[in-house]
Amino acid sequence: MGGEPAGAVERTEHDYAPWEKRVDAMLVLLGAPERGLMRTDELRRNIEALAPNAYESMTYYERWIASIAATMLQRGVFTADELGRKLAEVEARAS
Amino acid sequence: MSETVDALAARFRPGDRVKVRRAFPPGHLRTPWYIRGRAGEIERLCGAFANPEELAYNRPGLPRQPLYRVRFRQAELWPDYTGRPGDTIEIEIYQHWLEPEEATA
Numbered sequence: 684m685g686g687e688p689a690g691a692v693e694r695t696e697h698d699y700a701p702w703e704k705r706v707d708a709m710l711v712l713l714g715a716p717e718r719g720l721m722r723t724d725e726l727r728r729n730i731e732a733l734a735p736n737a738y739e740s741m742t743y744y745e746r747w748i749a750s751i752a753a754t755m756l757q758r759g760v761f762t763a764d765e766l767g768r769k770l771a772e773v774e775a776r777a778s
Numbered sequence: 779m780s781e782t783v784d785a786l787a788a789r790f791r792p793g794d795r796v797k798v799r800r801a802f803p804p805g806h807l808r809t810p811w812y813i814r815g816r817a818g819e820i821e822r823l824c825g826a827f828a829n830p831e832e833l834a835y836n837r838p839g840l841p842r843q844p845l846y847r848v849r850f851r852q853a854e855l856w857p858d859y860t861g862r863p864g865d866t867i868e869i870e871i872y873q874h875w876l877e878p879e880e881a882t883a
Contacts, residue, residue, distance in 0.1 A: 728834035
C-alpha cells in the first residue's frame, strides 16, 4: 500500500453479513444532505489514522465502523462516555 | 460585496513538465507517497474540485483546486521495473501538489 509491499490481492467474492450492510447504510444516512454528519473524506482520514496493526487486523467494515465512531466523536455527535455506556448496554444484551 | 473565488485558475496545460512536491503532512492526502518528489507531464486538466484534504476535516475545501491527470514513466519510479521501457502510469493530482519542473532545484 502506498508503494509499500502489501501481499497479494485476494480476489474472492463473499456475502456481506447483516451488520456489514447496516454499517454501509449508516454511512449513507449520516452523509445524507439533510443530515450532513459525515463526509467520505472523513471516513478515509479516520481509516488512514488507524495504527498499522489495527488496520491490518480489521476487516473492511470493521475499519468503517471504527472510522464512523471516531468521526462522530470528533464532530461532537456523541461523547466518549455515551459511546462507552451504549457499548456496555449492547454487550449486556448479547450475553 | 466581495465575491469569493469559486475555483483557482489552472496553472498548467497539457504537455507541461511538473514535479510533485515532496511533503509529508498528516491527514487525508490524495497524493500517493511514492509519487512525491517525482517528475511527470500534465496529461489533462480534469476539472476543479473541493480540496479533499480540507473536506476530511469537515471544512469546505474552497476555492476548488484544479485536478490534473499527470503521466509518469514507470521505469523512472521503480528501480527494479521489468515491464516495457515506454510504460507509463497516470495519477490524478491536485494543483497545490505540483510545481513547474524547472523551478525545482
